[in-house]
Amino acid sequence: MGEPDSNTPLPVVEAAVRALRAGRTRYSQITGSPDLRQEIASHLARFQGPGVEPANVVVTHGGSAGLAATVLSLLNPGDRVLLPEPTYSLYADHAAMAGAEVEWISTRPDGSIDLRKLAAAAPGARMLILCNPVNPTGMVFSKADIEGVGAILRAHPDLYLLSDEAYSDIIFDGIAFTSASELISVQDRVVLSGTFSKSYSMTGWRIGFICAAPAVAEKINLVHRTINGPLNTFVQDAAIEALRIPDKDLHALSAPFQHRRDLVMRHLDGLDAVSVVRPLGAFYAFPRIDSALSSVELVQRFADGGVLVRAGSEFGPSGEGHVRLSFATDEAALEEGLRRFTHVIKAL
Structure with a gap:
């Protein structure tokens, strides 16, 4: 992840x-x-x-x-x-x-x-x-x-x-x-x-x-x-x-992550129960879920729906109510993960 x-x-x-x-x-x-x-x-x-x-x-x-x-x-x-x-x-x-x-x-x-x-x-x-x-x-x-x-x-x-x-x-x-x-x-x-x-x-x-x-x-x-x-x-x-890898080649290694970030944002921005700050680097998003469930409970709910996320509470007190998504995967897997994520959100 x-x-x-x-x-x-x-x-x-x-x-x-x-x-x-x-x-x-x-x-x-x-x-x-x-x-x-x-x-x-x-x-x-x-x-x-x-x-x-x-x-x-x-x-x-x-x-x-x-x-x-x-x-x-x-x-x-x-x-x-x-x-x-x-x-x-x-x-x-x-x-x-x-x-x-x-x-x-x-x-x-x-x-x-x-x-x-x-x-x-x-x-x-x-x-x-x-x-x-x-x-x-x-x-x-x-x-x-x-x-x-x-x-x-x-x-x-x-x-x-x-x-x-x-x-x-x-x-x-x-x-x-x-x-x-x-x-x-x-x-x-x-x-x-x-x-x-x-x-x-x-x-x-x-x-x-x-x-x-x-x-x-x-x-x-x-x-x-x-x-x-x-x-x-x-x-x-x-x-x-x-x-010694040239900068242009190093940037080529990281370039796919921006496209995946954009894909994640398009999915999350369309969900009423989700709010998220747009990531500017790394390969994570940290959406807040409008739900009565705790972060740990949300992780289990997403796992039951076939998608793995991390509990926001792992990352400090203000992370409660959030989950961490990773988009360090290929686009097909990411699309499927976001589809499952959306399905779980709509079922909460």
């Missing part, structure tokens, strides 16, 4: 095969191969400028491991974590592992960050975690939103920002994506989490990265290496090839 339906690009697969045939099966450096860290640094420098170096980068066992290592390395029991929501459910789990306390900050009705609420909650908080584009809503935060977050960080010098940008290459309608890596004045407290899973259809390869100030990256690496050890060497060689 949360992975692209396309295959990993052939040049990436071939790079892994070449690496295996060349005997690239031994341990790599604990922070990741130097060549891959350099390639990631060069890739990120397009947003952040020439100051990104391999020392800023730790290669991780998928994006999730990087997120967990960041939270566990920077938080102590009792620390407060701010989660603008609805948002990816794993962040609250990571905070619980660290013994930290989650404070949910509801976003505005249009899905944008409520900067006033966030600023009011910031004093004494230790970490802010953003998902951008947002899983589950498909919201893409504006440049003004991200700059507003930067201003809050400048006002609170003990506050870290962990920005999960797993879907940053899946953006619709020609809008510009603003990365937290562009907040140059507070880069000592910004941790960017990235993954190869979504952009390059590499969910099963399990490779991601974090980018942070060198001293922060060292702390994150200490936790990551303790749990995971070094990553598969040949997978890192394949990731280098992925980063």
Whole structure:
């Protein structure tokens, strides 16, 4: 439900095969191969400028491991974590592992960050975690939103920002994506989490990265290496090839998602019991269902009707009454799923 339906690009697969045939099966450096860290640094420098170096980068066992290592390395029991929501459910789990306390900050009705609420909650908080584009809503935060977050960080010098940008290459309608890596004045407290899973259809390869100030990256690496050890060497060689895919080819990989988004919106907009904010990125929609049923009960009702969705309540308090749809599937399957979804809605 949360992975692209396309295959990993052939040049990436071939790079892994070449690496295996060349005997690239031994341990790599604990922070990741130097060549891959350099390639990631060069890739990120397009947003952040020439100051990104391999020392800023730790290669991780998928994006999730990087997120967990960041939270566990920077938080102590009792620390407060701010989660603008609805948002990816794993962040609250990571905070619980660290013994930290989650404070949910509801976003505005249009899905944008409520900067006033966030600023009011910031004093004494230790970490802010953003998902951008947002899983589950498909919201893409504006440049003004991200700059507003930067201003809050400048006002609170003990506050870290962990920005999960797993879907940053899946953006619709020609809008510009603003990365937290562009907040140059507070880069000592910004941790960017990235993954190869979504952009390059590499969910099963399990490779991601974090980018942070060198001293922060060292702390994150200490936790990551303790749990995971070094990553598969040949997978890192394949990731280098992925980063060398031309932008036009990368955009071609994500282009079908906009058409599928449009298909989903045409179906949902015609249902009186459904309201939804138009997704601007990722491959999810987060409709609210006008029903007396809870989100969990709605999930069961849809499952009985032959379509799988996630309960909105998984993604934060304001997700109650919503469900998450994924349109990361081929158009024929999506059409059939939407037909079944519509049938269930009309029977509520």
